Amino acid sequence: MLFRIGFLSVSIIDVFDVFLVAYIFYKVYEFLKGSMAARMMMGLLIIILFSIFAEILNMSGSSWIFSNLKTVWVIAFVIIFQPEFRRLLLYLGQNPVLRRFVQVSTTRFIDETIGAVSDLSRKNFGALIVLLRDTGIKHIVETGISLQAQVSKALILSIFNPRSPLHDGAIVIQNDIIVAAKCQLPLTENPKLDPSLGMRHRAALGLSEQADVTVLVVSEETGMISLAEQGILTRGLTEEGLRKRLLEAFSPDKPQKRNLADILKWGEEV
Numbered sequence: 181m182l183f184r185i186g187f188l189s190v191s192i193i194d195v196f197d198v199f200l201v202a203y204i205f206y207k208v209y210e211f212l213k214g215s216m217a218a219r220m221m222m223g224l225l226i227i228i229l230f231s232i233f234a235e236i237l238n239m240s241g242s243s244w245i246f247s248n249l250k251t252v253w254v255i256a257f258v259i260i261f262q263p264e265f266r267r268l269l270l271y272l273g274q275n276p277v278l279r280r281f282v283q284v285s286t287t288r289f290i291d292e293t294i295g296a297v298s299d300l301s302r303k304n305f306g307a308l309i310v311l312l313r314d315t316g317i318k319h320i321v322e323t324g325i326s327l328q329a330q331v332s333k334a335l336i337l338s339i340f341n342p343r344s345p346l347h348d349g350a351i352v353i354q355n356d357i358i359v360a361a362k363c364q365l366p367l368t369e370n371p372k373l374d375p376s377l378g379m380r381h382r383a384a385l386g387l388s389e390q391a392d393v394t395v396l397v398v399s400e401e402t403g404m405i406s407l408a409e410q411g412i413l414t415r416g417l418t419e420e421g422l423r424k425r426l427l428e429a430f431s432p433d434k435p436q437k438r439n440l441a442d443i444l445k446w447g448e449e450v
């Protein structure tokens with residue numbers, strides 16, 4: 181026993197348990213913040229607290245009501261907000277600690293992406309592909325259409341076919357999943373940008389300035405492949421040059437972030 185509060189004995193395990201539950205609720209609320217699910221979660225939390233107080237005070241009637249209401253609320257919450265739970269599971273899957281136990285095949289998703297980008301380049305099909313690392317961009321994903329489909333060359337080519345209703349905007353890839361398509365990205369406000377750059381390149385730079393992402397661009401006019409990271413655009417990448425950059429960026433054995441000198445060095449090499 182660590183200490184006593186009235187008739188309650190508090191141990192180190194109890195303290196750890198309280199902090200763990202509080203941390204879980206905080207992270208879930210942080211992820212859902214601003215959505216209807218967050219407000220419902222707060223309502224569920226209030227019901228749980230009332231239920232606990234009712235049991236401590238031996239209020240059998242109130243305790244029975246709150247316990248049953250709590251069960252119904254949880255079931256309704258899960259049914260109504262299935263999409264939010266899917267996004268939450270993807271978010272948890274991005275946790276670097278969990279990655280040590282469940283690792284996505286980095287090489288497979290890179291191979292599929294590069295294969296698609298190379299074909300899009302040869303066909304002069306414009307494309308905008310956002311590759312997420314550890315930073316969530318929920319506000320960007322919500323501007324598009326949810327897919328939750330495994331990354332494949334065929335699917336990416338299908339999305340960016342000019343006849344596809346999803347070809348405008350960007351796709352967002354997280355781990356081995358295409359989370360959404362037709363997403364709208366913020367445009368860069370850099371006044372020194374080359375005026376010849378099109379909207380896709382400006383959008384790629386804009387998002388890379390705000391989040392820890394790698395954004396691939398295929399020019400519709402020239403078929404040129406470009407890559408944006410940390411507000412810096414590398415143009416004219418070859419297939420091998422692109423592979424090298426992506427393996428470096430998404431290798432599980434190397435740090436995800438690179439400094440400006442590293443990125444400039446990459447630009448010289450490719």
